[in-house]
Amino acid sequence: MQGDILVYKEEPPMLELYQVAIILVGIIVFAALSRRLEASIFTLPLVFTVFGWLIGQGGIQLVPMEAEHEVIQVIAEITLVLVLFSDASRVKLRELMQNYTIPAHIICL
Numbered sequence: 712m713q714g715d716i717l718v719y720k721e722e723p724p725m726l727e728l729y730q731v732a733i734i735l736v737g738i739i740v741f742a743a744l745s746r747r748l749e750a751s752i753f754t755l756p757l758v759f760t761v762f763g764w765l766i767g768q769g770g771i772q773l774v775p776m777e778a779e780h781e782v783i784q785v786i787a788e789i790t791l792v793l794v795l796f797s798d799a800s801r802v803k804l805r806e807l808m809q810n811y812t813i814p815a816h817i818i819c820l
Contacts, residue, residue, distance in 0.1 A: 730774045733766055733774060755793065756794050759794070
């Protein structure tokens with residue numbers, strides 16, 4: 712194996728406990744205020760996007776938001792599940808059956 716170069720990919724640093732705590736506090740605060748936010752123009756995806764921006768690269772940079780962080784990927788997947796579940800739980804089946812062409816057009820785009 713003479714001449715071969717082994718390149719080791721450097722592992723991203725793990726998130727500190729306080730960084731995970733900041734994310735969890737944000738989720739808990741949202742859950743506590745979700746009833747009030749329901750009546751406002753602020754949606755779940757908007758709140759989580761702004762929160763992520765504020766604590767990440769766009770704001771005060773408390774939490775590194777590089778996609779290679781395993782914890783960030785898990786949080787993103789959990790957030791996606793919450794957003795999709797939240798949206799799906801608000802769908803009225805009767806209205807969907809009457810207006811099925813609108814979602815069908817959106818899916819085809």
